[in-house]
Amino acid sequence: MTMKWHFTLQLAGLLLLAYGEAAGQTPSLDWLDLEATSVHQITGVSVDGRTIVGIARDEAGRSRAFRWTAQEGVQNLGTLGGLRSKALGLSADGAVVVGVAEDRYGRPRAFRWTAEQGMQDLGTLGGLESEALGVSADGAVVVGVAEDRYGRLRAFRWTAEQGMQDLGTLGGNWSKAMAVSPKGTVVVGVAQDSRGRKRAFRWTAEQGMQDLGTLGGWESEAMRVSAEETIVGLAQDQKGVWQTFYWTPESGLHKLSHGHSAFARPGVALWGVPAISLNGQYLVGTIYHRAHHRVAVFLLDAPKLNLALREDRDRP
Known part of the structure; x- marks a missing residue:
C-alpha cells in the first residue's frame, strides 16, 4: 500500500475557526522575508512565532522539508537518502521538526530532525512506510501513521525510550494519529471501527483508544488537541454534512458554531493551509492577492486566537 503525501486541507477551516471577532483584540500581521514562490506549504510555527516549517520546492521542482528563521533564512532539511521530504510539525521552541522523507529506496519514512542530530528515520511497525504528523511541545513524543508487517496503516506514538508503539484501532483495519x-x-x-466507519479517537x-462519536452522522475525524485536552475535529451531522466539533472530557462532543472574519478581505485568498502554534497565538501561511498577482507569507500574532473557541465551548 502506497502512503499518500498529504496535509488535510480541512484543517484550514479548523485553524481559522479558532479566531473570531470575540477575540476583542486586534491582531498584528507581519510579512516575512521568505521566498513564497519556492514555498509550497506552511505546516508549522513555533510558540514565539520565530521558527516556521513546511514544504518548499528545490531547483528540480522536488518537495523538500524546510525550516525558516529570520536569522538563518530558509534551511533545506534534506532527505533520508531519497529525493523528497516534507516537514509537517515542530516542537514549541522550533528546535525539533518532524515529517516524512524518502529513504534511498524511495520509501516514505517518518523523521525527527534536530540541528545536532540531523534527520532521523523513526522506522515503521514492521512494514515499509511511515509518516510523522505531530510532535509534543518538548519534541520528545512523535505521532503519526506507519505500516505494520501486514501492510496495514496504524496510528503510532514514538519516544526515544520506547520506540514506535502501535496504538491499535477501534475494531477496524487502520488508524492514523493526527496530533498529540x-x-x-x-x-x-x-x-x-468494526463497521468500517471513520471515527475520531482519543488515546x-x-x-x-476511545471513540469520540459524531454529531449524529456516521463518521468523524479528530485533528487537534490543546493543553487543556480540548479536541477539535470534523464530524458528520444527521444529514451527513461535515461540521467542525469540539470535545472535552466533561461535556463530550459538540458542534463548534462560532464563525470568523479575520481573512475576509476583497481580492485576498489563503493559498495552501495555514498553521497554528502550540500555544494558539500565531497563525502562519501564504496568501494570494489577485489584483497584484502576488503571493506573500504572513505571520498573524493574535494573543486571543483561542478565545473564540473557549467562549463557544462555554455557551449553554
Whole structure:
C-alpha cells in the first residue's frame, strides 16, 4: 500500500475557526522575508512565532522539508537518502521538526530532525512506510501513521525510550494519529471501527483508544488537541454534512458554531493551509492577492486566537 503525501486541507477551516471577532483584540500581521514562490506549504510555527516549517520546492521542482528563521533564512532539511521530504510539525521552541522523507529506496519514512542530530528515520511497525504528523511541545513524543508487517496503516506514538508503539484501532483495519497534546500524553486522530466507519479517537496510555462519536452522522475525524485536552475535529451531522466539533472530557462532543472574519478581505485568498502554534497565538501561511498577482507569507500574532473557541465551548 502506497502512503499518500498529504496535509488535510480541512484543517484550514479548523485553524481559522479558532479566531473570531470575540477575540476583542486586534491582531498584528507581519510579512516575512521568505521566498513564497519556492514555498509550497506552511505546516508549522513555533510558540514565539520565530521558527516556521513546511514544504518548499528545490531547483528540480522536488518537495523538500524546510525550516525558516529570520536569522538563518530558509534551511533545506534534506532527505533520508531519497529525493523528497516534507516537514509537517515542530516542537514549541522550533528546535525539533518532524515529517516524512524518502529513504534511498524511495520509501516514505517518518523523521525527527534536530540541528545536532540531523534527520532521523523513526522506522515503521514492521512494514515499509511511515509518516510523522505531530510532535509534543518538548519534541520528545512523535505521532503519526506507519505500516505494520501486514501492510496495514496504524496510528503510532514514538519516544526515544520506547520506540514506535502501535496504538491499535477501534475494531477496524487502520488508524492514523493526527496530533498529540503539548505534554505528549493524549493522542488524537481517526480510526476505522468494526463497521468500517471513520471515527475520531482519543488515546491515552491509561484508557487506550476511545471513540469520540459524531454529531449524529456516521463518521468523524479528530485533528487537534490543546493543553487543556480540548479536541477539535470534523464530524458528520444527521444529514451527513461535515461540521467542525469540539470535545472535552466533561461535556463530550459538540458542534463548534462560532464563525470568523479575520481573512475576509476583497481580492485576498489563503493559498495552501495555514498553521497554528502550540500555544494558539500565531497563525502562519501564504496568501494570494489577485489584483497584484502576488503571493506573500504572513505571520498573524493574535494573543486571543483561542478565545473564540473557549467562549463557544462555554455557551449553554
